[in-house]
Amino acid sequence: MTRVAVIALAFAMTLSSGIASGSSFMDDVDRGRASVLSAPSGDAATVAGRATLAESAATRDESPAYALGAGLAALSLDLDDKSARRSKADRALLERQVHVVLNAQAAAGIGNRAVCLLSGRSDPRSIEALMRLVDPAWSCGAHHHAD
Amino acid sequence: MATGRGLLCAIAALSAVSAISAATRARAQDGPDLVLDVPRMQSSARIATAIYHAPTKRAPALDATVPVSGTCVLDPDENCVGGAGIRKLLRFDVLVHNRGNEDLVLGDPKQRPDLFEYSACHRHYHFRGAALYELLDESGQRVRLGRKQGFCLEDTIPSERGSTIPKKYTCTNQGIQVGWADFYPAILDCQWIDVTDLPPGNYKLHVAWNPNRLMTETRYDNDEGTVDVAIPAATDAPPVVDAVRAPTSSIRIHAGELLEVAWRAHDDEGVVTQEIWLSTDDGETWKELVGDVPGDRSRFSLRLPTDSATPNARIKVVARDASVQRGELTSPSFRILARDLRLPFITRSGGVP
Numbered sequence: 363m364t365r366v367a368v369i370a371l372a373f374a375m376t377l378s379s380g381i382a383s384g385s386s387f388m389d390d391v392d393r394g395r396a397s398v399l400s401a402p403s404g405d406a407a408t409v410a411g412r413a414t415l416a417e418s419a420a421t422r423d424e425s426p427a428y429a430l431g432a433g434l435a436a437l438s439l440d441l442d443d444k445s446a447r448r449s450k451a452d453r454a455l456l457e458r459q460v461h462v463v464l465n466a467q468a469a470a471g472i473g474n475r476a477v478c479l480l481s482g483r484s485d486p487r488s489i490e491a492l493m494r495l496v497d498p499a500w501s502c503g504a505h506h507h508a509d
Numbered sequence: 510m511a512t513g514r515g516l517l518c519a520i521a522a523l524s525a526v527s528a529i530s531a532a533t534r535a536r537a538q539d540g541p542d543l544v545l546d547v548p549r550m551q552s553s554a555r556i557a558t559a560i561y562h563a564p565t566k567r568a569p570a571l572d573a574t575v576p577v578s579g580t581c582v583l584d585p586d587e588n589c590v591g592g593a594g595i596r597k598l599l600r601f602d603v604l605v606h607n608r609g610n611e612d613l614v615l616g617d618p619k620q621r622p623d624l625f626e627y628s629a630c631h632r633h634y635h636f637r638g639a640a641l642y643e644l645l646d647e648s649g650q651r652v653r654l655g656r657k658q659g660f661c662l663e664d665t666i667p668s669e670r671g672s673t674i675p676k677k678y679t680c681t682n683q684g685i686q687v688g689w690a691d692f693y694p695a696i697l698d699c700q701w702i703d704v705t706d707l708p709p710g711n712y713k714l715h716v717a718w719n720p721n722r723l724m725t726e727t728r729y730d731n732d733e734g735t736v737d738v739a740i741p742a743a744t745d746a747p748p749v750v751d752a753v754r755a756p757t758s759s760i761r762i763h764a765g766e767l768l769e770v771a772w773r774a775h776d777d778e779g780v781v782t783q784e785i786w787l788s789t790d791d792g793e794t795w796k797e798l799v800g801d802v803p804g805d806r807s808r809f810s811l812r813l814p815t816d817s818a819t820p821n822a823r824i825k826v827v828a829r830d831a832s833v834q835r836g837e838l839t840s841p842s843f844r845i846l847a848r849d850l851r852l853p854f855i856t857r858s859g860g861v862p
Contacts, residue, residue: 386668386669386670387666387667387668387669387670387672387690388546388549388604388666388690388692389670390670391666425670425671427666427670470666470667471667471672471673471674471675471676472665472666472667472676473665473676473679475663475665475680476665476666476692479665479692479694479696479697480666480692480694481696482694482696483696484696486696503680
């Protein structure tokens, strides 16, 4: 009985130290983001390249947080890409990236506000416009900006 | 044999006492345990610049590469920056996990006036006093205080990878579920400490979650953290203000009237924003009258406060560059006469006050 208690205690301590050691969900988001931002510059230079990066991240790692980080990083690069033509073909590529984010969001079970906060953008609402390409009702919510 | 049986009974009794004691301890420790993610705070801390405009003014055309914001930042209830214009900010993430064995339940903010306050600027309820942000010098003395007022406590992200616990708490039914975390990323307005005009050097960022223990937890020692931060020195020269023209003694000016200030400022990489300050005690204390004058302006008309009558007024112009370095020059002393109450509706320039 005592031995069981000791083992249980040791297990609990191990679990507890593992939990206290970091924010794994956030770590996955950061890893996913880095997978896009640290890709060879040519890979992320076009909407098509970014769509490929986001989709491959979603299939490479089973963590939805990883896919979320990659998808949001791709969308953020899209927003910063002033040269993007936003043609019909581009729009389809953007929609593929948005689907990566929406699927990851659903798998992670987080709300829209969290997606906007995780976008890393100082103007989180800018991500809304892209998300609405797929879901016209999608919104960061009323509390996105300063809570 | 009897002795052996007695020993067994004693061991059994001790085990029972131990089990009861453990159960009691477990009950005493039931509850939420909010844990500040200090590594996250450390890894996200960074110095940034931004330009803020007084809410009622049209934003001047400034360097588009510098983020411009200010929805509620300059609202009197928030005052998240020391003034309008370009500011240097220490931004950082705050991530708070609930690692207890019970949810933190706050509920509908409308039903908890003891904990929440309605923000007219944000148009929703804020938890007052959820966190304390402060910057300490190397000796531990506070040099700046964060001003973030608004916190909506909710299940923002799961704490751990692979969590399958559904989100429960939102801004309208606030709380933090076991296994979830609330997240205030550095990108949010007011999620910073304004470090404008602090000398470069090493400092300590201290964040205390739940500093007043308004939220009951099983333990409080893991609610706070302190990390080292550095404010780097600028590598370029600061701006220079080499002339300020304000009223001379031959010009009679009254409190409440328009005052035109002219000056000359320059910088090796360009002046970004400029400030005009007023002293009514010969330079002992100063009040900022306007803080976001565009860098290309060298003249500005502003209305003197109605209570500014003094024999010893001075005007100070502060110019700031993209590194938020300052250059300044103070005018000679001049007199501001009491408001002319004989002409309450017409100013000396003929306009309506």
